[in-house]
Amino acid sequence: MTVKLYEDDPYLREFTATVTKVEGDWVVLDRTAFYPGGGGQERDRGTLDGLEVTGIKGKEEISHQIPRHNLTVGSQVKGVLDWENRYGLMKAHTGEHLLFSSLSRRTEMELVKISLSKEKKVLIVKGHLDWDMVRDAVHEVNDIIAAGAEVTCQHVNRENIGEGGPRVKLDRISDRMVRVVSIGEHDSAACAGVHLKNAMEVGMLLVSKFTSAKPAGDWEIEFQVGPEAVRTAVDHSVRSLMLAERMGALPQDSLTAFDNRDRELTKAREALKTYGKLALSSLQPEKLGEWKFYSGSFTGLDRKLVMEKANEMVADGNSIAALVCQDDKTFLVLACSADVKLDCVSLLNSVLSQHGGRGGGKPNFASGGTSVQIEPSVLLAEISRLLITR
Numbered sequence: 001m002t003v004k005l006y007e008d009d010p011y012l013r014e015f016t017a018t019v020t021k022v023e024g025d026w027v028v029l030d031r032t033a034f035y036p037g038g039g040g041q042e043r044d045r046g047t048l049d050g051l052e053v054t055g056i057k058g059k060e061e062i063s064h065q066i067p068r069h070n071l072t073v074g075s076q077v078k079g080v081l082d083w084e085n086r087y088g089l090m091k092a093h094t095g096e097h098l099l100f101s102s103l104s105r106r107t108e109m110e111l112v113k114i115s116l117s118k119e120k121k122v123l124i125v126k127g128h129l130d131w132d133m134v135r136d137a138v139h140e141v142n143d144i145i146a147a148g149a150e151v152t153c154q155h156v157n158r159e160n161i162g163e164g165g166p167r168v169k170l171d172r173i174s175d176r177m178v179r180v181v182s183i184g185e186h187d188s189a190a191c192a193g194v195h196l197k198n199a200m201e202v203g204m205l206l207v208s209k210f211t212s213a214k215p216a217g218d219w220e221i222e223f224q225v226g227p228e229a230v231r232t233a234v235d236h237s238v239r240s241l242m243l244a245e246r247m248g249a250l251p252q253d254s255l256t257a258f259d260n261r262d263r264e265l266t267k268a269r270e271a272l273k274t275y276g277k278l279a280l281s282s283l284q285p286e287k288l289g290e291w292k293f294y295s296g297s298f299t300g301l302d303r304k305l306v307m308e309k310a311n312e313m314v315a316d317g318n319s320i321a322a323l324v325c326q327d328d329k330t331f332l333v334l335a336c337s338a339d340v341k342l343d344c345v346s347l348l349n350s351v352l353s354q355h356g357g358r359g360g361g362k363p364n365f366a367s368g369g370t371s372v373q374i375e376p377s378v379l380l381a382e383i384s385r386l387l388i389t390r
C-alpha cells in the first residue's frame with residue numbers, strides 16, 4: 001500500500017520515499033506525490049533521483065516506471081514533480097468541475113468523457129447545448145473563480161449517497177468509500193483527481209472550441225485555464241474586433257453583419273450563374289474550315305457550368321467548342337462532336353504547355369489550366385491556328 005501524499009497535500013512538489021518493490025523498470029514506493037492519473041486527469045510528470053518517470057500505475061500500490069534505474073528494495077529516493085504541469089492540471093480539473101456543473105444547470109446533460117493534459121483539455125458531453133448556454137456557463141464559472149470558493153475533499157460511504165447528493169456514477173465505482181470533491185456550494189462530485197484548494201487559483205476559464213462530435217448528440221468542449229486562457233481571450237477578442245471593423249459593423253452586431261453578407265453572396269452567386277448560362281447559351285458559332293466553331297471567354301463563371309455548356313454546344317455534330325474560364329487562373333475547355341476526328345487532349349496540351357499549364361480528358365473532351373492568368377484571346381487564337389493548319 002502506497003501512501004498517496006497528493007491526497008493530503010496536493011501542493012507537495014518534492015518528497016522522499018523508500019522503495020518497497022522493484023520489477024524491471026517499475027518501482028513501487030512506500031509513499032508518493034505522483035498522481036497515477038484517473039478521472040480524466042493525466043498522470044504526473046517528473047523525476048525520481050533525477051531520472052525521468054515515464055509511467056505511473058496502480059491503485060493501492062503505486063508503481064513508477066524509471067528506465068535504466070539501479071534502485072533496490074530499501075533505497076531512499078527523492079521525487080520531484082513537474083510542478084508547472086501538475087498545477088496546470090489541478091487548475092484544469094477544478095475548472096472542469098465548475099464548467100460541467102454550470103452547463104448542467106442550463107440543460108440536461110450527460111458526461112461522456114474528460115481528458116485533461118498539459119496540451120489539451122477536453123470535455124465530451126451528450127445533451128442539447130448551444131453557444132448561448134456555453135457563453136452563460138463560462139460567465140458563471142468565471143464569476144465563481146473571481147469570488148473564490150473553497151475546494152474540499154471527503155470520503156463518503158456509498159450507501160449514504162442519495163438523491164440530490166454529489167454527481168456520481170456508482171456503477172463505475174467499486175470501492176465502499178467514495179471520494180467526493182466539493183467546490184463551495186457550487187458543485188459536488190465523486191472524483192479521484194487532484195484539485196486546487198480554492199477555485200480562485202484557476203484564474204480564468206475559457207472555452208476555446210465547441211463542436212458537435214460523433215455519435216450525434218455529443219459535444220466536444222475544449223477549454224483553457226489560467227494565463228493560457230487569458231492570452232487566448234485577448235487574441236480572440238482582438239481578432240473579433242478586427243473582423244467587425246472589416247465587416248463595417250459594431251462588434252456586437254458582427255454576426256448579423258456576417259449573415260447579411262452571406263445572403264448577399266449567395267444572391268450574387270445565383271445571379272452570376274443565371275447570367276453566365278445566358279451568355280453561354282447565346283454564344284454563336286463561326287465557320288472554321290468545315291466545322292462550326294464556338295469560342296468565348298468568361299470571367300468568374302463556375303467551371304462545371306462551362307464544361308456542361310461546352311458539351312451541349314458540340315451535341316449537334318460537326319462542332320468544336322473552345323471556352324476559356326478566367327479567374328485568378330486560366331481554365332480552358334476543348335470539346336468536339338463525336339463525328340469530328342480530333343484529339344482534344346493533345347491539342348489542348350500543345351496550347352497550354354506553352355504557358356506552363358496542362359490538362360487531361362478524352363479525345364472529344366479535354367480541360368485544363370495554367371497556374372497564372374493568360375490572356376484568353378491568345379489561347380483561343382492558338383487553338384484556331386492549330387485547327388486550321390492541322
Ligand SMILES: [Zn+2]
Nearest residue numbers: 039191192193
Ligand atoms: Zn474530477
